[in-house]
Amino acid sequence: QSVLTQPPSVSAAPGQRVTISCSGSTSNIGNSYVSWYQQLPGTAPKLLIYDNDKRPSGIPDRFSGSKSGTSATLGITGLQPGDEADYYCGTWDTSLTAGGVFGGGTKLTVL
Amino acid sequence: QVQLVQSGSELRSPGASVKVSCKTYGYTFTIYSINWLRQAPGQGLEWMGWINPNTGNPTYAQDFAGRFVFSLDTSVATAYLQINNLRTEDTAVYYCARDALVIRFDNWGQGTLVTVAS
Numbered sequence: 001q002s003v004l005t006q007p008p009s010v011s012a013a014p015g016q017r018v019t020i021s022c023s024g025s026t027s028n029i030g031n032s033y034v035s036w037y038q039q040l041p042g043t044a045p046k047l048l049i050y051d052n053d054k055r056p057s058g059i060p061d062r063f064s065g066s067k068s069g070t071s072a073t074l075g076i077t078g079l080q081p082g083d084e085a086d087y088y089c090g091t092w093d094t095s096l097t098a099g100g101v102f103g104g105g106t107k108l109t110v111l
Numbered sequence: 112q113v114q115l116v117q118s119g120s121e122l123r124s125p126g127a128s129v130k131v132s133c134k135t136y137g138y139t140f141t142i143y144s145i146n147w148l149r150q151a152p153g154q155g156l157e158w159m160g161w162i163n164p165n166t167g168n169p170t171y172a173q174d175f176a177g178r179f180v181f182s183l184d185t186s187v188a189t190a191y192l193q194i195n196n197l198r199t200e201d202t203a204v205y206y207c208a209r210d211a212l213v214i215r216f217d218n219w220g221q222g223t224l225v226t227v228a229s
Contacts, residue, residue, distance in 0.1 A: 002155060035215055037156075044206055044219040045156065056217060088156055092213050097173045100146070100158030100214045 003028060004089055006103035013111045016079050020106045022072040022089035028101055032092040034072040036065055039086040039105075048087075049074060076108070084110045113137040115207055117220035123197050123227050131223045133190040133207030140188035141165050144210045147181060147192050150222075151203040161210060162190060197227045 005023040012018040022034065034052050037045035047056050049065035052072065064075045072089055089103040114136040121129045133145060147159040160171040162181040169181035180193040190207055205223050208216035 033213070033215070037216070044222050045208075045216070046219070047215070047217050050211070050215045050217070086155075090156070090158075090214050090216075099160070099170075099172045102156045102158065105155040 002104040003093060003101035004091070004103035006087075006089060006106045008104070009107045009109065011109040011111055012079055014079050014081060017075065017077045018079060018108065019076075020074040020087050020089075020108070022074070022103050024070050024072075024091065024101075026070060027095040028070075028091050028093040029067065029072055030070040031094055034065065034067055034089055034091045036063075036072075036074045037088045037090065038083075039088065041085070045088065079110050081110050084108055113209065113218045115209060115218055115220040117205075117207060117223045120224040121226070123225070124229055125197055125199060125227055127197050127227075128193060128195045129197060129225055130191055130193045131205055131207075131225065133192070133220050135188045135190070135209070138209075140185055145181075145183075145190040146208045146210050146216060147179075148206045148208060148216075149175075149203045150206065151200075154203075156206075158214075159192075159205075164190075194225070197225075199227050199229075201225060202227050 036049040039045040052067040053065045062077045086105045093101045116134045118132040141164045144161045146161040149157045159175040162169045178195045182191045207220040209218040211217040
């Protein structure tokens, strides 16, 4: 059972837009920055979004992030077959068991 | 460029120990913490904890306190994860990741598969 809640799967056609939600609480998303990671099959995760809405160098602007209250959202526009991957949100939790927490991951299928 | 290179896959019996290395390149080792994460087969990411590269002080997530040990060798810019008294449920891919701030893992190792089986 992950601390952050993501939908198990989303799907959309090439060229379309998709969003992936990440729901938490005041002890994590509500008080910390959120990062998003893309994990292509058989590879290590890659940082896509940090500090809620910032993109590292080299990440296309088709990827965007936002946060409102205790939820965060990853948006992907102009879907490409190469975007098919697992996506994870992560943040810091300030509760008694303080530490990094992640969502369970969302499998994106490009139809 | 920044690289984190992990040691290769390991197969161990229950009760044994294993030590995974994470050698870093391309940046000043003492500036960024190294975090360790676990991914069991078909499962999501679990944060195991981190180690302070200046002091060598480790911090463990609650579920990883006890049998898991983080260490460093700053002379070779390498971090280590040792798992003692291995259990079959420790079978997973273990990742090291450089933390640019707090849970901003901007560079990852390629992962090390640890298989525990009799």
